[in-house]
Amino acid sequence: xxxxxxxxxxIWLTFKLASLTTLILLLIGTPIAWWLARTRSWxxxxxxxxxxxxxxxxxxxxxxxxxxxxxxxxxxxxxxxALGLGTVVFSFSGLxxxxxxxxxxxxxxxxxxxxxxxxxxxxxxxxxxRASPWDxxxxxxxxxxxxxxxxxxxxxxxxxxxxxxxxxxxxxNIPDKTRVVSVQIFDxxxxxxxxxxxxxxxxxxxxxxxxxxxxxxxxxxxxxWS
Amino acid sequence: MAAMIHARLxxxxxxxxxxxxxxxxxxxxxxxxxxxxSGKTTCLRCLAGLERATEAYIEVNGEIWQDSRxxxxxxxxxxxxxxxxxxxxxxxxxxxxxNLTFGYKRIPAQLxxxxxxxxxxxxxxxxxxxxxxxxxxxxxxxxxxxxRALLSSPQLLLMDEPLAALDGPRKREILPYLERLHSELEIxxxxxxxxxxxxxxLADHLVLLEQGKVQxxxxxxxxxxxxxxxLAQGDDAGVIIEGQVSAYNSDYQLLSxxxxxxxxxxxxAHEPLAVGMPLRLKVQARDxxxxxxxxxxxxxxxxxxxxxxxxxxxxNSAHVLVSLDAAGTTLLARITRYSADQLKxxxxxxxxxxxxxxxxxx
Numbered sequence: 283x284x285x286x287x288x289x290x291x292x293i294w295l296t297f298k299l300a301s302l303t304t305l306i307l308l309l310i311g312t313p314i315a316w317w318l319a320r321t322r323s324w325x326x327x328x329x330x331x332x333x334x335x336x337x338x339x340x341x342x343x344x345x346x347x348x349x350x351x352x353x354x355x356x357x358x359x360x361x362x363x364a365l366g367l368g369t370v371v372f373s374f375s376g377l378x379x380x381x382x383x384x385x386x387x388x389x390x391x392x393x394x395x396x397x398x399x400x401x402x403x404x405x406x407x408x409x410x411x412r413a414s415p416w417d418x419x420x421x422x423x424x425x426x427x428x429x430x431x432x433x434x435x436x437x438x439x440x441x442x443x444x445x446x447x448x449x450x451x452x453x454x455n456i457p458d459k460t461r462v463v464s465v466q467i468f469d470x471x472x473x474x475x476x477x478x479x480x481x482x483x484x485x486x487x488x489x490x491x492x493x494x495x496x497x498x499x500x501x502x503x504x505x506x507w508s
Numbered sequence: 509m510a511a512m513i514h515a516r517l518x519x520x521x522x523x524x525x526x527x528x529x530x531x532x533x534x535x536x537x538x539x540x541x542x543x544x545x546s547g548k549t550t551c552l553r554c555l556a557g558l559e560r561a562t563e564a565y566i567e568v569n570g571e572i573w574q575d576s577r578x579x580x581x582x583x584x585x586x587x588x589x590x591x592x593x594x595x596x597x598x599x600x601x602x603x604x605x606x607n608l609t610f611g612y613k614r615i616p617a618q619l620x621x622x623x624x625x626x627x628x629x630x631x632x633x634x635x636x637x638x639x640x641x642x643x644x645x646x647x648x649x650x651x652x653x654x655x656r657a658l659l660s661s662p663q664l665l666l667m668d669e670p671l672a673a674l675d676g677p678r679k680r681e682i683l684p685y686l687e688r689l690h691s692e693l694e695i696x697x698x699x700x701x702x703x704x705x706x707x708x709x710l711a712d713h714l715v716l717l718e719q720g721k722v723q724x725x726x727x728x729x730x731x732x733x734x735x736x737x738x739l740a741q742g743d744d745a746g747v748i749i750e751g752q753v754s755a756y757n758s759d760y761q762l763l764s765x766x767x768x769x770x771x772x773x774x775x776x777a778h779e780p781l782a783v784g785m786p787l788r789l790k791v792q793a794r795d796x797x798x799x800x801x802x803x804x805x806x807x808x809x810x811x812x813x814x815x816x817x818x819x820x821x822x823x824n825s826a827h828v829l830v831s832l833d834a835a836g837t838t839l840l841a842r843i844t845r846y847s848a849d850q851l852k853x854x855x856x857x858x859x860x861x862x863x864x865x866x867x868x869x870x
Contacts, residue, residue, distance in 0.1 A: 410660075
């Protein structure tokens with residue numbers, strides 16, 4: 283077996299991290315995307331820009347600020363300490379928080395595009411057919427935005443799997459806690475264990491290709507983003 | 509007290525302002541008629557609550573839906589309306605059946621006045637129930653849209669140019685269904701249109717809107733016959749007459765129709781229809797000519813004795829519009845100014861109106 287226990291641990295951890303992150307992002311990304319797609323507030327620009335920041339910032343920059351915020355002297359760190367939770371840096375929870383920030387645009391933007399594409403009309407129709415705004419959201423908006431949710435989930439999951447810089451900055455390299463696949467590969471290469479690095483890197487490559495293949499094939503002729 | 513719809517709406521936007529006070533009958537079809545940009549759709553959207561006029565008072569059948577002075581606003585989903593949009597706007601993710609029952613499911617069972625079978629039969633869509641909206645033709649989709657609105661058992665039905673997005677044959681496909689709604693259901697309908705032929709066919713009450721203001725409002729026959737409105741100027745100008753089938757000559761295949769409250773009749777080539785059946789006729793101003801004598805020597809079928817009640821220059825100076833009284837029924841005639849001078853046309857004058865064609869509107 284070319285993959286040893288620590289490799290398998292890293293794969294499992296990565297899977298857990300990406301699943302949890304995607305779930306959280308769908309929960310908080312949906313209202314943010316809905317708001318961004320519908321609001322006429324001046325805050326739309328600034329909020330949209332903040333959400334998109336991880337697209338352009340080096341992961342080390344995000345990681346650095348997260349490290350400060352989550353650390354014992356940061357405002358999140360002090361809050362978590364005051365709540366008796368301790369600090370979350372160098373823990374799995376810290377990784378989840380970092381990943382949520384890091385992968386946010388990959389979930390919010392497809393959702394926002396999907397919501398915008400629905401337009402005003404179906405909502406008006408639903409209202410004239412006695413559906414309250416919430417009823418309309420659940421029974422009209424969510425089903426019509428389904429392709430957007432699929433894209434958002436796939437991109438959010440895959441992007442979290444591919445995370446490296448942020449993890450290194452705030453998670454460190456603790457086996458079964460914060461050592462995800464990308465870090466594990468880095469370790470193998472550092473230790474000149476090229477064969478094991480090959481197996482893991484190859485698995486990542488195949489996984490990523492399959493994910494994107496599924497995404498692009500399912501959306502014939504359309505951009506994967508909308 | 510008769511059911512009434514009262515809407516006072518004021519709203520100002522950059523390029524458009526609306527200031528209307530509508531009093532519409534609580535039954536039958538009221539048409540909001542005007543050019544695009546006249547504010548008719550905005551009025552309809554305000555009634556539905558899809559738009560909120562800055563200053564508004566909306567009362568329907570004794571219920572107040574909006575009163576800006578008291579900050580009172582009933583949300584659209586809490587108003588007992590049915591709304592038909594210009595495009596059918598069916599939910600793409602639902603089957604025809606699920607579209608139809610969308611509103612139906614959301615009202616309490618005891619308030620459901622229209623059954624699924626009834627709505628499907630009324631609009632001829634029984635065979636479409638399993639289909640997805642994307643597979644329907646424009647006309648079919650719009651019929652489903654109308655049935656869907658009906659199935660929410662509205663107290664007021666609002667239609668925003670439901671035929672405007674359809675081509676001629678599709679329009680003719682739907683009009684009979686709308687007429688059936690009119691005759692078979694008790695729900696008052698407000699119908700927005702810029703097509704005079706649709707309005708002439710369907711409406712009982714006509715509101716003429718121009719640049720956000722009400723130019724005229726009244727029963728259709730009286731309003732169409734008014735010389736002072738731009739309606740009389742158009743090429744389509746004419747009057748609506750609520751006639752009644754009085755006889756049928758099977759030899760010549762001519763249907764006789766009696767004008768309201770009089771013995772006057774007009775005849776028209778048509779299939780036989782039951783005597784006593786009410787029928788709406790349209791007589792266009794350009795199809796009516798005037799003569800001093802009865803002039804029996806003519807191929808023109810319909811000659812009626814009339815009295816000139818008024819006249820007015822048409823939009824071009826070559827023509828004159830004449831309003832005529834045929835035993836209580838008003839007719840319009842569009843004649844040349846030259847002919848008017850030859851006839852020495854004046855109010856009170858007795859003439860014969862020769863009607864070249866009479867259209868049955870169903």
